[in-house]
Amino acid sequence: MASSWVPDMDSASDFSLANIPFGIISTPDDPKPHAAVAIGSYALDLKVLCASTDLTQIFPGTRGLAEAFSQPALNAFAEMGRAVHRQVRAGIQDLLSTATAHPSVLRDNTALRARALLPQSTVKMHLPMAIGDYTDFYAGYHHAHAVGVMFRGPDNALQPNYLHLPVGYHGRTSSVVVSGTPVRRPVGQILLPPPPPPPADPAEAAQQPPPPPSRPVTAPSRKLDMELELGCFLGGAGNEMGTAVPVDGADEHIFGYVLLNDWSARDVQTWEYVPLGPFNGKNFATTVSPWVVPADALEPFRARGIENATELQGYLREEREDNVFDIRLEVDLTTAEGDTTTICRTSSRNLVWSFPQMIAHHTLGGCPMRAGDLLGSGTISGPGGVDERGSLLEMTENGKKEVLLAGMDARTFLKDGDTVTLRGFCGADGARVGFGACRGRIYSAVER
């Protein structure tokens, strides 16, 4: 991979020349959100670039980019499809490369560089897409298995449908926020745990009043959790209602990827979710990382997912076996006192369903999908110990055990003031393809 002339390139940066992720920024000079790419510790302002340059020279054959990059979301660009994304990414890689074929456009244009290449610390990041629909899947096999063991025992850990179809549910679009947005601990309706069993001595038990039955209360969640997920933004023209996307063509419907923290109030979820699924336990906040890593940037990091011995229905059978990505994932928990502990290290290859399989299943009945739709992978956990688990629910066995933290601290679930940061990258130093931080801090509940 060529290197970049951009100053201060750090070999550990998520945003090497091999990446070129797209995001939405606002700047001191232009507070209206618009498009940019990340390179090293800088953001290249694509609106400024387009206003100053004849782009047909750099991105031949592409039209409407100046208009698309002036929008407050990446949807118009995402709709242009993979072929355009490839071409634009290649064009930007050339512009930012030491060996650029167009040195005069940016590298040697000091005035434009000063206006278009901005330290990321000086720009504000916004939600990258206007999300039409958000669907959260449950494809993290080890997570599904561990949670199943916890609630139904090892013999019935996986539901009968789990290995036949990518189980998923519709999430709440309005509560998807960009990294850095404060997360308010939700108040919810919670079923108090059943009272302790009566004393063993029957004579003593007879003197006690009967225990009160379980009853719901309205209170701040006591089991606030995070979930480590990979998010996938769709691009292209979408599918018409009534038509399905074949699994082997589904990759062409993908714009790019983000990290996703599906914050979950476990106690709220437990009481509400039968029979229609998670609702208030999830819809108070979902955080995504701000830079959308283009699908093509992850192509070199393909890997095989978790083997599924089930005989799959035809519409889920993929030609390629390396249908997921091997992205190194980490979760940091930082206490209010500022002590940070990495509580989870795993890989995004721990999925039993690929995003193309999710898209093929989602559209099987004709459900229309559109550029800007967001898919979550489901919580990703590794097969190993507690430090590979993508949620506190698993790490603590639903609050029974503690996770030890730096600073002589420990957690079962999240405390007010905690900050959770998801990180992910692949590739060698100097050519990393990563996501930057997906971060949220917990603020105390508003009493209702």
Added chain:
Amino acid sequence: MASSWVPDMDSASDFSLANIPFGIISTPDDPKPHAAVAIGSYALDLKVLCASTDLTQIFPGTRGLAEAFSQPALNAFAEMGRAVHRQVRAGIQDLLSTATAHPSVLRDNTALRARALLPQSTVKMHLPMAIGDYTDFYAGYHHAHAVGVMFRGPDNALQPNYLHLPVGYHGRTSSVVVSGTPVRRPVGQILLPPPPPPPADPAEAAQQPPPPPSRPVTAPSRKLDMELELGCFLGGAGNEMGTAVPVDGADEHIFGYVLLNDWSARDVQTWEYVPLGPFNGKNFATTVSPWVVPADALEPFRARGIENATELQGYLREEREDNVFDIRLEVDLTTAEGDTTTICRTSSRNLVWSFPQMIAHHTLGGCPMRAGDLLGSGTISGPGGVDERGSLLEMTENGKKEVLLAGMDARTFLKDGDTVTLRGFCGADGARVGFGACRGRIYSAVER
């Protein structure tokens, strides 16, 4: 109620002067979708009206209406809030009344009448709102109870949470379509029913091979159903993330109501829905009626909902007892041969949770709601016989019995070529407040 000077007013029309529902039309002269109201068999084109009239004269104190009514969805108008909706509705009622205070604006302005007052048969209806999020509740008590009896028996018909909170789930926004849109029978993954039990004679059973286990297939749904629901579109400024809407103020967040058919593939749903809820069984199509009946038009038809003896959490306790509406609801099934049978007659008062309660619950944890969000009531069934049931699932006890139709026909579930039409209205003849038809015809599945 005053009468209208609009020609051909039929006393059985859903769109009397007491209604004034808002919709999005396109016309031969203006194919770009924009706002209108329905009056009798006409649509009053609000874009044309606004372009020709100084609206501050008719709607004093309102600003931005011309811009809002030129949009392809009613969201901008809905965001203006109940006070503006009241004023605009009153202004339009005056314009259309025989006793109008502004006869020269429209009634006596022949040229403008010809351009602005269009037979509904000449305009095309579009989805009235750009829907941000769609949530479907389950507040139809008799439906929930009947379905519960069917699957769990009479002693466990209702889940433990059912009377404590309005159970709901997030639906699929992209598949919400306006009345008249064709509905394609979905293909889905379906678990074949278990094989018949072995013969009773053990000797004979020993000679038989073991029965094959249940296995999924990919096939067109064999249990395609309709669901009679009331839909509610939100208006106003919405709530900020992290804040809750109090139940007694929630009415001010409502823009208006539609009929909603939550088409359901029961066999797909049965296999997929554990543990995360309905997905492909629902996301292939949801049909809404095109005219949004303003919340204020339904105020005179308030009624008490189904009594709930449960001690409710404070955030769900409403001051008012008449918290639902008594709307007469009907479902017609028309066969491909053209024979129509009214298969259900009931009332929207058969809800155990009101829309304000749904909104208060939905926002309890801080979930942000916005103008254009759609809430479904859940299937509405009456307490009586089969002809009060809002779904074929209930009418036929999941396919065990047949519903008899005109033309010597019968159904367990829907056949290709069937048309389902929901209707609803309240009020006396000549002053009806109704919804018009919410209609969809079933087209054969595309084999995958």
